[in-house]
Amino acid sequence: MSADLLVQASGLGKSYPRVFRRSDRLRALLGLLAGRQTGEVTPVLQDIDLSVLRGQSLGLIGDNGAGKSTLLKLLTGVLTPSQGSVRVNGRIGALLELGAGFHPEYSGRDNIAMAAALQGFSADELAARLSDIIAFADIGHYIDEPVKHYSSGMVVRLGFAIVAATRPDLLITDEVLAVGDESFQKKCVRWMEDYLAQGGTLILVSHSMYHIQKLCRQALWLRQGRMQACGDVYEVTQAYLAYHERKSAGEGPAARDLDAVRGLEFHVRGMRVNGEEAETLTPVDHGAPLTVEATIASRDGRVPVVNIGIARADGTPVYGVSTDMDGVQPAPLADGDYRIVLHFPALPLLPASYTIRVHPLDTEGMRLFDTLERLLTVRGRSSESGLVRLAHTWEHAAPLVRPRRE
Numbered sequence: 001m002s003a004d005l006l007v008q009a010s011g012l013g014k015s016y017p018r019v020f021r022r023s024d025r026l027r028a029l030l031g032l033l034a035g036r037q038t039g040e041v042t043p044v045l046q047d048i049d050l051s052v053l054r055g056q057s058l059g060l061i062g063d064n065g066a067g068k069s070t071l072l073k074l075l076t077g078v079l080t081p082s083q084g085s086v087r088v089n090g091r092i093g094a095l096l097e098l099g100a101g102f103h104p105e106y107s108g109r110d111n112i113a114m115a116a117a118l119q120g121f122s123a124d125e126l127a128a129r130l131s132d133i134i135a136f137a138d139i140g141h142y143i144d145e146p147v148k149h150y151s152s153g154m155v156v157r158l159g160f161a162i163v164a165a166t167r168p169d170l171l172i173t174d175e176v177l178a179v180g181d182e183s184f185q186k187k188c189v190r191w192m193e194d195y196l197a198q199g200g201t202l203i204l205v206s207h208s209m210y211h212i213q214k215l216c217r218q219a220l221w222l223r224q225g226r227m228q229a230c231g232d233v234y235e236v237t238q239a240y241l242a243y244h245e246r247k248s249a250g251e252g253p254a255a256r257d258l259d260a261v262r263g264l265e266f267h268v269r270g271m272r273v274n275g276e277e278a279e280t281l282t283p284v285d286h287g288a289p290l291t292v293e294a295t296i297a298s299r300d301g302r303v304p305v306v307n308i309g310i311a312r313a314d315g316t317p318v319y320g321v322s323t324d325m326d327g328v329q330p331a332p333l334a335d336g337d338y339r340i341v342l343h344f345p346a347l348p349l350l351p352a353s354y355t356i357r358v359h360p361l362d363t364e365g366m367r368l369f370d371t372l373e374r375l376l377t378v379r380g381r382s383s384e385s386g387l388v389r390l391a392h393t394w395e396h397a398a399p400l401v402r403p404r405r406e
């Protein structure tokens with residue numbers, strides 16, 4: 001394993017015995033004691049291949065129960081894999097389950113001393129860092145109270161302060177940012193930015209795409225225990241958000257009964273976007289041109305009005321335009337169909353997933369017949385929110401001054 005490869009997981013998987021009834025649990029327990037695998041198992045993580053190099057920052061995203069915490073526990077050795085292997089190089093600082101590693105009966109101060117001893121700090125090193133750790137945790141007199149009296153926010157504060165003081169080669173954290181209050185979140189984010197700027201390596205689980213995009217350059221999306229996507233943080237988080245939009249809209253591209261549409265006065269014979277006919281189109285970059293080409297069949301030869309629309313994956317309309325609005329109509333083809341091509345010279349859509357729709361209307365533009373749609377992903381490195389990028393300038397603005405690091 002090269003010195004720059006801090007984490008390598010191959011074919012990693014974790015399964016648990018399937019337990020439905022009390023008697024199953026007993027049987028599973030007896031089986032484990034007897035050293036044999038019993039009955040059926042439920043895989044919660046499967047086929048994970050992952051390499052993390054020194055200096056990389058990887059965000060782990062996915063729905064509740066997708067397997068994120070399980071993966072972190074496998075990487076940190078808290079759990080043993082059911083399949084595959086994992087190798088980790090260097091000093092790891094991990095913040096997993098709340099309070100894991102703390103002794104509840106001991107004070108925060110005593111827990112700091114124990115953690116320092118476990119990390120191999122000498123008494124002098126501990127003395128040199130103790131006041132910094134206590135200042136970072138910032139929990140007042142609670143530092144001398146038993147940890148069992150702490151709120152969950154205080155536990156995270158103490159845990160993060162200890163990990164920060166040890167400056168690990170690899171920092172692995174599970175949702176710490178969700179637990180602390182806002183000022184502590186900011187302090188943690190600033191600390192992690194600083195740590196990364198100095199060459200640190202981070203694996204971060206978060207449900208906040210804002211934090212994932214801010215801190216990570218790469219992301220891994222886990223879905224039902226499997227790798228759904230892994231790569232550039234913007235591409236993976238945008239694909240994940242688009243999946244959620246589609247899930248909340250509860251639909252994919254509308255199913256189309258071809259026999260029924262052929263009987264209509266007008267129907268869409270064909271649709272090409274940037275020359276492609278596929279249902280899911282090749283992603284385009286924000287600001288790139290887009291061409292939508294539609295061929296409409298007309299039952300009695302009348303000229304249709306053609307409406308072309310763009311909607312967000314959750315169905316929110318973004319833009320729609322009809323030929324009659326712009327004072328044009330589709331031109332006839334030799335076989336009696338009509339064809340029209342719409343060009344957008346530079347697409348201002350923000351990175352996300354969209355549907356492009358074509359609808360023929362009657363000659364008066366009153367009745368709508370048929371809908372054909374395609375899925376289009378717009379790519380780009382942008383955290384702006386909304387649907388489109390609006391051209392803008394700032395006035396009365398000074399250059400940004402980043403807050404001082406603590």
Ligand SMILES: Nc1ncnc2c1ncn2[C@@H]1O[C@H](COP(=O)(O)OP(=O)(O)OP(=O)(O)O)[C@@H](O)[C@H]1O
Binds near residue numbers: 044064065067068071
């Ligand atoms: N000890 C266990 N025995 C059986 N199943 C378990 C056990 N621990 C976790 N699981 C199951 O494994 C799956 C993955 O859990 P995990 O905690 O890794 O998900 P997660 O992605 O971190 O979720 P969340 O975002 O809610 O924290 C879940 O379905 C969970 O119920």
